[in-house]
Amino acid sequence: MALKFREAEYKDVEALVNMLFDDPLGTLREDSSKPLNSAYLTAFEAILKDNNNELIIVENNDNIMGMLQLTFIPYLTHTGSWRCLIEGVRVQSDCRGKGLGTQFFEWAIERAKQRGCNMVQLTSNKARVDALRFYQNLGFEASHEGFKLML
């Protein structure tokens, strides 16, 4: 499978929203109506404009198979360092179990290194049991509690 990794473009947003909706948690909080809710485009423009955010997609023969977002953040901690936060990880339901996620994360970790990061971090919902095992197998350590507060 010849995978291509690239930053998302405007033309991809509808497919990405469809992928977010096709998920047990996403279906509860995303808007699948068409034409696309303009809030998605507004958010996408903000991501595009920010050099420290990259919305990455993986595709094969122009079929989008997965997405994730990288945020590069400078911190004083760890003797002054950059950290890469990964969020919004999704792989199309019919593309799972084929090693795609592992290749996607290897690419993302390499990208974090290129950007000078010394740590990659992410949170994963405790209900996503398969995802938790996936991250542990990749070498991530579940050293932290991940807290959320809705406003």
Place this chain on the structure above:
Amino acid sequence: MALKFREAEYKDVEALVNMLFDDPLGTLREDSSKPLNSAYLTAFEAILKDNNNELIIVENNDNIMGMLQLTFIPYLTHTGSWRCLIEGVRVQSDCRGKGLGTQFFEWAIERAKQRGCNMVQLTSNKARVDALRFYQNLGFEASHEGFKLML
């Protein structure tokens, strides 16, 4: 106690590094040597330059009592939304147990609202038992595992 909340400036960096070092985990990974390791200043400049990062300090009569960093991040998820990530939370050891942390977080949550965020998230090391209880008392839900991978 008349608390003042403001963005950190260059003149504060040495005091902030001292605070990071005065911590069971920080003492293992920070550099307390003087003159200050230039990596701290480089990181601070990157924070200052980024409109989506704010390193906030709380002080009383010009005494720095605590610090935290806010990162505002746009996402497609949750129908296109901004999220506030809080990291690097520290309160001076002699200022704890007086409600300062609660006031600091109330201020930070208000700031996240001003910036249009619909969620605040953070991770806390599972070894910081008091901090975990503090966040739960503030209404944060420990719904996620927090994974880290050192590069």
